[in-house]
Amino acid sequence: MGKIKKACIIGDAMIPGKDFRPAFDRYLAKYVEDVKTGDWESDWQKLQFRRLEVEKQGPEIEIVPEMLGSEDREAELVMGLFVPVSSKLMEALPDLRIAGVCRAGLENVNLEEANRRGILVFNVQGRNxxxxxxxxxxxxxxxxxxxxxxxxxxxxxxxxxxxxxxxxxxxxxxxxxxxxxxxxxxxxxxxxxxxxxxxxxxxxxxxxxxxxxxxxxxxxxxxxxxxxxxxxxxxxxxxxxxxxxxxxxxxxxxxxxxxxxxxxxxxxxxxxxxxxxxxxxxxxxxxxxxxxxxxxxxxxxxxxxxxxxxTTHIAGTTKEALTSSPGLLMEDIQKLLEGRKPRFIVNPQILENSEFKQWLTGIQS
The missing domain is CATH 3.40.50.720 (NAD(P)-binding Rossmann-like Domain)
Incomplete structure (x- = not known):
């Protein structure tokens, strides 16, 4: 069985990167050679402003998260909650094959660019x-x-x-x-x-x-x-x-x-x-x-x-909604890697992309 060369977990003030790690260790660790964990925005008030602006204007208004450096260019998997998955991030991670966000909304994902580059996108429908x-x-x-x-x-x-x-x-x-x-x-x-x-x-x-x-x-x-x-x-x-x-x-x-x-x-x-x-x-x-x-x-x-x-944008904020979503995302990605049927793929046409199919076959074999 092949392995994903590198995964980048990019958390934030709502779900810090460290809180993704238990789910990663449970579902994906055995499929990944190296993992980097950090946060896009760790200040709660700043996160509320930045994520709302991304929802209104799209992920391209943001820069590449500071935690990503040149040593991360070989990353093939990126996961987070509100991290802007923009064309800039995809350019910074040219080997990216899978991007997953722990939310139902896709306002922070440039789906058109992901489709163009053959990147499979996951979200988590119904988490909250x-x-x-x-x-x-x-x-x-x-x-x-x-x-x-x-x-x-x-x-x-x-x-x-x-x-x-x-x-x-x-x-x-x-x-x-x-x-x-x-x-x-x-x-x-x-x-x-x-x-x-x-x-x-x-x-x-x-x-x-x-x-x-x-x-x-x-x-x-x-x-x-x-x-x-x-x-x-x-x-x-x-x-x-x-x-x-x-x-x-x-x-x-x-x-x-x-x-x-x-x-x-x-x-x-x-x-x-x-x-x-x-x-x-x-x-x-x-x-x-x-x-x-x-x-x-x-x-x-x-x-x-x-x-x-x-009320202060708290409708979806419960203990269960936050703590369960990384596991829901990573379990679904695990299903793909094991040849089972995932629930949360946003752009399933990428599964027929020749380059993606070749990459996935290498992981599954």
Whole structure:
């Protein structure tokens, strides 16, 4: 059996490189001659800014991680979480064959360049799906039932009983929930809401209708979803095609007593349009975990609103979501190296690339 000449593990403040090593030792160590471990950005606050900018502008805005030197040019495998897998990184690692990220989003990977160079890309779908779906349901309850506002009032010495939605505080039973993006997270939201006896609508042009049918979910147009729903929750992945897909037109369709929840991507939503409908109380409220700029500026206009719940991009951050993802990634890469079928390959056409096939055969033989 051949071996991968070198692997580079590039962690960050959220999952440091050292926290990748137990999974590496368990799944991949026997396939790799040499491994280098380090971090791309170890400062938590700087990481939040840098990763958000990469999500908005792509990985090419970043330079090659400082931990990579000329001695790493023979690396054939690179793994990380938010590390920008850019054309610059690929140029610095000319022997690169596999790049893997411990997240479902691919905003930090230049997939077009990886395809051009014959680099196989892995991600980890669903690593934080349970966490995000839990949080989305929590935000529906927190915003509509004024949980966070009542807590804050008590902390400030006030026994508050009146809120902006006091004349229409809802219960979830028999409400219509609209889910924008019906992938794994959206499907989990539907399953978790089933106990509330809700009617669930979904918009997703790519989902298999049979999956929706099995969950008792009705697929509708985006316009019908916004028009009919009492709660709209966003779980679509951000692409160039759907950036800004939710704006003034969609918000104008919402009921006055409805709520908007976003734990997905800020880039899917026109936040100026959302602010306007909240300010004018054309909808009952909103809850947001993602923002165009993070951290949210101290005097941001959303802070002044009383009909919104704001959280600090923590929907996907649970112990289980973080600690399990390196193992999920490396176990999947191990499957490839052992000739089994992986789950998380992003660009499977690379498996037919002649140079890649020759390289992989050398590892597997």
């Amino acid at each position: 799906a349970e966490a995000v779906s839990d949080f989305a349901v929590g935000l529906m309850l927190s915003e509509s039932r004024n949980i966070a506002r009542a807590h804050l009032a008590i902390k400030q010495g006030e026994w508050r009983k009146t809120f902006s939605n006091s004349d229409m505080v809802p219960q979830l039973k028999e409400k219509t929930i609209g889910i924008v993006g019906f992938g794994y997270i959206g499907q989990l939201v539907a399953r978790k809401l089933s106990g509330f006896n809700t009617e669930i609508l979904a918009f997703d042009p790519y989902v298999n209708p049979e999956i929706a049918g099995e969950l008792g979910v009705k697929l509708v147009s985006l316009e019908d979803l916004f028009r009919q729903s009492d709660f709209v929750t966003v779980h679509a992945r951000l692409t160039d095609e759907n950036r800004g897909m939710i704006g003034s037109k969609e918000f104008a369709l919402m009921k006055p007593e409805s709520y908007f929840i976003n734990t997905g991507r800020a880039g899917l939503v026109d936040y100026d349009a959302l602010y306007s409908v909240l300010k004018e109380k054309k909808i009952a409220g909103a809850a947001l975990d993602v923002f165009p700029t993070e951290p949210l500026p101290e005097k941001d206009k959303f802070v002044e609103l009383d009909n919104i719940t704001l």
